[in-house]
Amino acid sequence: DWRDRSTAVLFGDGSGAAVLKRSKHGKGILSTYFRSDGNLAQLLHRRAGGAAQPFDAAALADRSFYIEMEGREVFKHAVRSMADACDRALDGAKLTGADIDLLIPHQANIRIIEATAKHAGIPMEKVFVNVDRYGNTSSASVPMALEEAMASGRVTDGSTVLLVAFGAGFTWASLVVRF
Template sequence: MSDIRVKIDGVAMAAPDKVLTNKDLEKIVDTSDEWIRTRTGMVERRISDEHTAASDIVLKACEKLFKKSSLRTRDIDLIIVATVTPDHAFPSTACILQTKLGIPHCPAFDISAGCTGFIYAITIAKQFIENGAATNALVVGVELLTKITNWTDRNTCVLFGDGAGAALITQAHKGEISEIIDTYISSDGRYGDLLIMRGGGSRNPTSKETVEKNMHTLYMEGNKIFKIAVKSMGDAAVKILERNGFTGEDLDWLIPHQANLRIIDATAKRIRLLPQKVIINIEKYGNTSSASIPLAFAEAIDDGRIRRGDLIVLDAFGAGLTWGSVLLRY
């Protein structure tokens, strides 16, 4: 086991300026503000324009991040981008971001783990640093889900928004309290078809037919996903706490993936955590997939809720199906 300890140095976020409210959605599909609020907890979400790509919005988050940190871009020796909405199929968005930040000659790659992507990325970065293969990692969660949303499907188009979050994962110095204590990730591909974008890959290459069949937009079986998400996120939170000798009562904060307010509430109840200890911003941004945890994390740091030394669990569930959790002291 490595003697190297790893910490989160800082987190920053960015989101598009354009806001799409529930009232706006009432004009697009057969829905209502009341229906959306009661079933999801969402009030509005951010929408990127047609010229904005994933690397554009995450660049803004990274610029904020480096302004807050003593680290400079030249110190970065690993870049991991978690996304299901990359700029292109290839090259990776991580390589594009690397160029925009002027960071030469370091590993840069994307991962696809749906809404659990940020937790997967933290896990990978932690292992790189513990193994001595990296010292300072830039870990990103970014999604422009509104670009793959079916705006005629009232059950899914109300859910998703765009945003980005970035974190610096570094070695913790001797005597520092900050530390990523443990991570846990898992998946079960048997349920992959419940949350999928079928078009555009080698299984269904882009064609006139795939476009006409709306195969390039997100498909989700919401009721089935809801049940699995509630169990999986609850299990992940319990597992990371129990194997490190903690309970929900020890936590300062839970930062869950912002998928649905009912899922968030169920997860908090599972670990017996008071509602006021749960970081929630779903009402402002909707479901931003891999960006949702760093978005919420960054906002809570910026407004003073999260402080150095706080004990925190990050918890997520997503396409794959994937799930995972991180236990850390910020």
């Protein structure tokens, strides 16, 4: 919605997927963590769309199809949730931030990325950032960043990578993987 400058300039467009396969001992997924809290959904949502209220001319006219966001509240919950997700995944893998070769966070904005890295004890030199080039590509941000990190040589054989994401609904998740 180009009339809502608080959301229109934030989001980019992209897609991504990961293909998993059996791996050698010591490689692969070391730990995962996933949570959701639907009680906070009204802080970042669309009133229309999907099966409950399919897109139509009325939804476009009354602007209910567009994203609505309470930015400050979303920021607070994103930082808190992503920090917790990092802690849980690291604990599950019996690792610390110092053991991580690269952090690939959801690319919402640089302040959330910096706060997450700081909490996890991971210096920004070990954090992959591409939000400056693509904007917030929503659920595609982590797979896009992972592919770019691999293509640029920042993820190599033996790398231990922490991925962490946050999204609408609210949902948040993390994964520690050794390549």
